Every structure is written in structure tokens, then in C-alpha cells.
Amino acid sequence: MKKLAYPQAGVASTCRSFEEYERMFGIDAGQLSGQKVLDVAGGASSFTAALCARGIDAYAADPFYAGSREEVIAAAEREIDTSSAKLAAMAHIYDWSYYGSPERHRRLREASHAMFAGHFRSAEGGGRYMAAGLPDLPFEDGTFGLAVCSHFLFLYAEQFGEAFHAAALRELLRVTRPGGEVRIYPLVTLSWEPGPAAGRTGG
Ligand SMILES: C[S@@+](CC[C@H](N)C(=O)[O-])C[C@H]1O[C@@H](n2cnc3c(N)ncnc32)[C@H](O)[C@@H]1O
Numbered sequence: 450m451k452k453l454a455y456p457q458a459g460v461a462s463t464c465r466s467f468e469e470y471e472r473m474f475g476i477d478a479g480q481l482s483g484q485k486v487l488d489v490a491g492g493a494s495s496f497t498a499a500l501c502a503r504g505i506d507a508y509a510a511d512p513f514y515a516g517s518r519e520e521v522i523a524a525a526e527r528e529i530d531t532s533s534a535k536l537a538a539m540a541h542i543y544d545w546s547y548y549g550s551p552e553r554h555r556r557l558r559e560a561s562h563a564m565f566a567g568h569f570r571s572a573e574g575g576g577r578y579m580a581a582g583l584p585d586l587p588f589e590d591g592t593f594g595l596a597v598c599s600h601f602l603f604l605y606a607e608q609f610g611e612a613f614h615a616a617a618l619r620e621l622l623r624v625t626r627p628g629g630e631v632r633i634y635p636l637v638t639l640s641w642e643p644g645p646a647a648g649r650t651g652g
Contacts (some may be wrong), residue, residue, distance in 0.1 A: 453542065454640035456535060460605055462492040462513045462525050463532060466561035467499035472547070473634040474597050481505050484594030484629075489583060489621065490601030493525030495561040497577055498568030508577045510587075514569075515580035522566045529558050584616035591626035598633045603644025611645040 470476060470488075482505060488496050491509030500507035514521060533555045536543070540551050548554040568574035581587050583602070602609075602617055609617075621631045638644050 454638075460601065460608070461528050461532065462511070462521075463528060463600060464493035464495065464525050464558055464562040464565055465599060466494070466557055466564075467496050469557075469561075470494065470496045470597065470599060473599055474632045476595075476597075478503050478505065481595060485592055487586075487588070487593045487596040487624065489586070489596060489598040491578070492600075493522070493528075493562055493565045493569075494599065495564035495568070496597075496599075498564050498574060501568065501574060501577065508579065510579040510581045512580060512582040514578045518569055518575065522562075522569060525562055525565070529555065529562060533558075584613065584620045586620055586624050588624045590623055591629075593625050594629045596621050596625050596629070596631045598631075600635070602633050603636050604639055606638040606642075606644050609645075614645045 465473075471478075478500065481500065484505070486497075486500055486505055486507040488494060488507065488509040489511070491497060491511045492513060494509070497507045497509040513524075533551065536554065537551050545551075545554075548557065569578055579587055583598075598621065602614060618631075621633075625631050636644055
């Protein structure tokens with residue numbers, strides 16, 4: 450029987466919202482005050498923009514940020530079309546209790562993308578998005594109190610093997626201060642199986 454999987458070639462640059470990050474990572478923004486926060490593989494998420502709007506010193510890193518800002522914004526907008534079409538075709542296998550419907554999912558992504566675009570284009574916000582990727586981040590040791598990574602590590606197991614994941618996890622720990630936290634979601638692949646090394650890294 451053919452394995453069920455979300456159909457994906459390459460790595461998509463999606464735009465999850467601050468509210469999605471809150472739920473994925475159990476984040477209470479009130480407790481982040483005074484800390485530096487990093488969103489690795491941030492894509493076009495509005496997480497960094499929303500944290501900055503709350504006065505938190507937040508940054509994002511992703512190779513996707515290389516090149517013209519308008520092209521980055523347009524590419525992320527095109528991904529909303531692409532992913533919405535894929536989800537519509539697979540709608541029957543998903544639990545819609547959080548999003549409500551594929552249509553509402555799309556509207557939430559559009560709102561998140563608009564927030565990202567406004568921040569990414571701005572003079573103050575734009576400098577917070579670093580064109581850089583795992584396993585080499587351009588930050589000093591122990592810079593961040595919290596580093597998150599949504600929908601990159603473990604998910605793309607077929608493209609990034611165990612050695613990459615081990616190096617990426619070490620790099621996330623390196624840029625996080627002692628006593629800080631690294632949070633990663635999900636720990637499964639695009640076919641909902643445990644990602645490389647997920648069991649051995651303590652989940
Ligand atoms: C599915 S998106 C996730 C975006 C966002 N975190 C979210 O949840 O909506 C995956 C992101 O991983 C980024 N990526 C690809 N290779 C990477 C690497 N080596 N290090 C960090 N990010 C990478 C892609 O550019 C893409 O933006």
C-alpha cells in the first residue's frame with residue numbers, strides 16, 4: 450500500500466502565525482520579556498514580527514531571506530496557493546478542529562503573511578531576518594534564551610539525514626544560553642513517522 454504523505458518537493462517556505470507558534474511551543478510571550486528569541490527556519494512566519502510588536506528582542510534565520518525582499522514576500526505568497534491546493538485535495542485526512550476549515554486555514558495564513566511582509570519590509574524589522582541556515586548560524590555562543598524551529602527539522606527527513614540533524618541540534622544548543630531552551634516541532638516526517646534521531650535526542 451502506498452504510504453500516506455504530504456506531497457512536497459524541496460522545502461516549502463510557509464507562514465505560520467504567532468498563535469500557531471504559541472500552541473506548538475507552549476509559549477507564553479509574557480515570560481519572554483528581557484530574553485533574546487530566535488526562530489530558525491522562520492520562513493514567512495509572523496512569529497518574529499508579533500514578538501517584536503510585544504517589545505521582545507526577536508530574530509529569525511532562514512536561507513530563504515537571501516535575495517530581494519519583495520521576491521521573498523512574493524514566493525511566500527505563492528506558497529499559500531500551493532499549500533492550500535494540496536490541503537484541499539487531502540482535506541478528508543486532516544483534523545480541522547483548530548483551523549475550522551481549509552478556507553479559514555488559508556485566511557489565517559494570508560493574515561500571517563501580511564504581518565510578516567510588513568515587518569520584513571520595514572527598516573527596523575528587516576534587519577532581524579538573517580539569511581542563514583542550519584547547521585551554521587551567524588550568532589555568538591549563548592545568545593538566545595529561546596530558540597524555536599517549526600516545520601523544518603525532522604519533517605524533511607528524506608532530504609536531510611541523521612548527520613545533518615545531529616549537527617543542527619548541536620548548533621541550536623550552541624546559540625542558546627545555559628538554562629535557555631530549544632523547542633522543535635514537529636518531531637515527525639512528512640509521512641507522520643518519527644524523524645531522524647528523534648528517539649535518541651530525547652524527543
Ligand atoms: C516549512 S517552512 C517553515 C516556516 C515557518 N517556520 C513555519 O512554520 O511556517 C521550512 C523553512 O525551512 C527553511 N530551510 C531550508 N533549509 C534550511 C536550513 N539549512 N536551515 C534553516 N532553515 C532552512 C526553508 O527555507 C523554509 O523557509
